[in-house]
Amino acid sequence: MIRKISDILKEKQRTYSFEFFPPKTEKGRAKLPEVAEVFKDLGADWFTVTYGAGGSTREVTMEIVDELQKKFSVPVLHHFTCVGHSQEELKKILGEMKRRDIPNVLALRGDPPEGQEFWTPTQDGFEYCYQLIELIKTFGDFFSIGVAGFPEGHTNCPDKATDTKYLKIKIDAGGEFVITQLFFDNKDYSEYLDRAKKVGVNVRILPGVITITDYQVLLRFCKTCGATIPQKVHDIFKPLDGNKEEMYKAGVKFAVEQCNDLLKRGAPGLHFYALNKVEPTREVLGKVNR
Numbered sequence: 116m117i118r119k120i121s122d123i124l125k126e127k128q129r130t131y132s133f134e135f136f137p138p139k140t141e142k143g144r145a146k147l148p149e150v151a152e153v154f155k156d157l158g159a160d161w162f163t164v165t166y167g168a169g170g171s172t173r174e175v176t177m178e179i180v181d182e183l184q185k186k187f188s189v190p191v192l193h194h195f196t197c198v199g200h201s202q203e204e205l206k207k208i209l210g211e212m213k214r215r216d217i218p219n220v221l222a223l224r225g226d227p228p229e230g231q232e233f234w235t236p237t238q239d240g241f242e243y244c245y246q247l248i249e250l251i252k253t254f255g256d257f258f259s260i261g262v263a264g265f266p267e268g269h270t271n272c273p274d275k276a277t278d279t280k281y282l283k284i285k286i287d288a289g290g291e292f293v294i295t296q297l298f299f300d301n302k303d304y305s306e307y308l309d310r311a312k313k314v315g316v317n318v319r320i321l322p323g324v325i326t327i328t329d330y331q332v333l334l335r336f337c338k339t340c341g342a343t344i345p346q347k348v349h350d351i352f353k354p355l356d357g358n359k360e361e362m363y364k365a366g367v368k369f370a371v372e373q374c375n376d377l378l379k380r381g382a383p384g385l386h387f388y389a390l391n392k393v394e395p396t397r398e399v400l401g402k403v404n405r
């Protein structure tokens with residue numbers, strides 16, 4: 116029986132989770148359990164596997180979740196989006212998750228498919244994430260549900276206050292914890308916690324952290340997900356562009372400082388965008404004052 120994340124959150128004051136994406140190659144797929152094992156031994160509370168992000172194959176998410184859960188007895192949070200699915204299909208996939216004893220789901224709306232600029236719901240699908248949560252709740256208490264949070268506000272949302280209002284709707288619908296988009300200014304996280312508290316969001320908000328190891332990748336990544344790169348980050352990493360070794364060192368240093376500061380600010384743990392690699396996340400984790 117796989118544990119629900121909501122139960123882990125009741126027991127532990129701080130949690131550490133690690134996000135993977137479905138590898139595109141057989142080699143990558145074969146290596147993923149080795150990566151997961153390293154994080155398991157370092158005390159991973161759960162892993163997460165993305166769904167369709169960046170054009171990755173969606174069917175394979177469930178297979179990987181199933182495989183990692185069985186192999187390590189560590190809960191694996193199945194990301195799940197509304198993109199391209201009718202309500203009937205969404206229900207069917209949730210039924211299959213239940214059949215396979217996958218009780219942890221990160222409910223997401225998803226981004227428009229590649230080549231499409233604006234979001235439009237699939238015919239007979241959902242427009243917003245909270246509707247998916249309502250569907251998940253029709254399975255009773257089987258699922259523990261996480262949702263996405265945006266400390267800087269979601270890119271399509273007019274302002275931060277409205278964004279927090281929508282977060283509250285997701286929590287009221289059944290969201291039990293929040294994992295945030297990556298960000299580099301911890302002030303954004305603290306302000307997000309304050310805003311969420313003010314509107315009555317009392318669930319844990321886990322900061323999503325990424326370690327910068329490549330300046331060009333950072334630019335691309337943030338353009339895609341809408342995260343701001345503060346001037347301070349450009350100042351540190353731009354001069355190191357192309358210098359792999361120094362970039363790596365600076366990335367680890369920045370991430371360790373960011374993580375330690377987040378924990379000092381009261382973050383209830385850390386969610387690492389590990390990108391299917393052991394390093395640099397292992398090094399960062401080893402230097403964080405857990």
Ligand SMILES: Cc1cc2nc3c(=O)[nH]c(=O)nc-3n(C[C@H](O)[C@H](O)[C@H](O)COP(=O)(O)OP(=O)(O)OC[C@H]3O[C@@H](n4cnc5c(N)ncnc54)[C@H](O)[C@@H]3O)c2cc1C
Binds near residue numbers: 169295323
């Ligand atoms: C931790 C994390 C993991 C992610 N994993 C994946 C993944 O695996 N696969 C993937 O494709 N994407 C993933 N994403 C990206 C995510 O799908 C997109 O950012 C998406 O645009 C927003 O999803 P959401 O669930 O927050 O949507 P929603 O909460 O539905 O919000 C979408 C937009 O609608 C607005 N909105 C929300 N509710 C309402 C309402 N009631 N009325 C009017 N407007 C509303 C919001 O302000 C926002 O602009 C992830 C994001 C995060 C932070």
